[in-house]
Amino acid sequence: MLFNSYPFILLFLPAVLAGYFWLGKRGNLAPVIWLALASLTFYAVGSWQFVALLLLSIAFNYGIGHLLIVAKLGPSQRRAALALGVTGDLVVLGIFKYAGFVTENINVLAGTHFAVHILLPVGISFYTFTQIAFLVDAYRGQVAAYALPHYALFVTYFPHLIAGPILHHKDMIPQFERNETKLPDARLILCGVIIFAIGLFKKTCLADGIQPLVTLAFEARSPSFDQAWLGALAYTFQLYFDFSGYSDMAIGISLMFGIFLPVNFNSPYKATSIVDFWRRWHMTLSQFLRDYLYIPLGGNRRGRVLRYVNLMITMLLGGLWHGAAWTFVVWGALHGAYLCVNHAFNALVPNIPTAFAIPGRIAGTVLTFLAVVVAWVFFRAASVESALRVLHAMFDPSNIVFGREETAALVLVALYAGLVWLVPNTQTIMGYDHGGRRVGEAFLAGRMRPLVLYGASLALAFGILGIQSHSEFIYFRF
């Protein structure tokens, strides 16, 4: 089921909310079970064939977690239990996500003709990562024993299940356990609806609105200089509004249930460096990669050279997480290289004098944005060869078309650039503070209230009017 669909908005969400709060008056556990069952239903509507896999994954990880938290195991047994859990998760992920890719490469290298056709279960990367983090923390002794319904809800919780944000058990399960979240809070529901409306508008009007321009670069046999740039920029904005719109919707829906989800985007294209970009783009994935991959690899604690090696490994695996294709590997490698250059620059170049601070920040923003756009070309292209063709066109100003279609595209791209750089992001507008569990206080008490309220009603209206029958989320299959 899609958030941007009439059945979800008009039937599923109101029904689940009503059931949740009705049961909330009767106890603490029933609403949790209700929400977990609703989440499974949400998943099953589009991916019924993978429900069993999801349930098996939950049972397996909960069982391993139980061994690590409750059973009195010795250190070697604990290590073995963790290895079993993580290996099991990675094997399943590997089979479903990477078996085809590995086979293709073996075929190329060995001249064989093996064929592997495995459908990718929706959300497998997200629910696998959340559970790996749970196991590692359980091994580190950082997890209290959780009841199975709460754990199952943590994994399946439908606002995040298929496209994130990636959740952390320490953040979520205590919220599921609280009694207060089982009773309707009008302020949280209002703020949730507004955040959902903004996200829906971003997805259906902004992301889907610019999507046709992407073909200028990526579906043309030989795009011109202007077509390649316009297509690449269109994709850059489409991806951002699609994914951040999805994250906003997830946060808004969750807020209606009284649960705060982590922020996943913080105006990433305003970043002044690549390091800054990764603190603002898909923030929950960045945190996961940092805490469960980069730091265990040694982080920056084993010297400068190994730090760069660790950065490259982390970003290469981060690239592969997004998809089993060489284009994603190149995308990850590019970002790894960008990060290494950024860290080397910080280490080698002295602080910029105050007089040059603002021009320096502007130059940093422009350079970062351009580097990100170049990397997105690999992210979007069907093959490395196709990406190189688009890039070649982007660096060949001798071939310019600039007809009516390109002029109209330029107007649209400029509008989106204005939105990205000049308009505050959702959490700023709403005063959303995930850590402090606060939202909407300033706007509800301030002069901006009617503006935000009626602006949100317009966003909701146009978000609903913008729903199309064939508009998935780009991040669906990651």
Place this chain on the structure above:
Amino acid sequence: MRGAFTYLRRLLLASIACVLGAAALVYVVDPLQLFRSSPRAFYSDDTRVQNAGLIRSQSFDTAFMGTSLAIHFRQSDIDRVLGVHSLKLAMTGSNSRQQSFVLEQAIDRGARRVIWEMDDFVFVDAADIEADPYLPVDLYRRTAKGIASYLFSAAMAKESAFTLVRSIPPLREPLSRAAPYLPVKFALADVDDIYALPQDYDVARDYNANKALASFAYITAPSRSRFLGEGYGYMAMVRHFEQDAFGLAARHPDVTFDIYFPPYSILQFVAMRDASPETLKIVTDLTAHIAQRLTQLPNVRLHDFRAIKAVTHDLSNYGDVIHHSPVVDAKVLQWLASGEYRVDARNPTASLDDLKAQVEAYRVPQ
């Protein structure tokens, strides 16, 4: 707490009002002319949607159908050369399910003659028309779902708002001139301009031998040659032809069908010959089948332009291996008018045999 509920109620009511207001705006402006025709209407190049309104709002006796091969024809040229009152419904990248469905709607609205540019690849296996996400069949049928999808649409509301602003006298002229350069879909003032090359288009720049040969090299490269036969399966293509083309013509014996195989450059077939001979066999077998079947129908006139060497071997006529320049469009209309290349029912594969010999003999310029 009570205040927040009040705000929530206000927000939801305001949203409902906005949705209804947008629907009312679309109904009043009616950019597609689905409810009423308008002499001041503007049109869109998005022909899969635009055709639904054109069929309702235009008067015509002839429907013109095809793919991107037929996209640059102008209705006025068709009318002038063939002496008809036409409606151009060609859709880029369309398949035979879509074409047949749209033609059926046009026939129901009064078309007595159909001119149909028929590519072999329109018969590749694709979604059934009822499950097709790209052609709004309910909009054509004007079902409640189709009307609702039209009225409750942000894209149509945006177009309607722009149309409304453009109707204000001081803004009419400048906005009409600027519309093609703005991100609005309904920007064409003349129905003749729908998916046609602009009058001032530099034809020589985009149609020349260098482009055609570069395209040939591209599609025959070993890494891409497998795409030449993608979706091609003889039995499925025959089945779709029988259902969509033969079935439509047979169901409407009172409608005259002028069906033609367009003049691809010879490079199209040579590419298959060199890089995917099995695809070439499917194409030739399929068109032989089509020729044999269609020439049996008394209401069908089949024309085959694929073996006209003077055009197909002159690569300066092409932008790639199949798409020809508007100069060839004009010739196609002349050939249709004269019937010079009409397929003879007594020897339906004669032109195909010519083509096969040409393909066999052709050597690509180095």
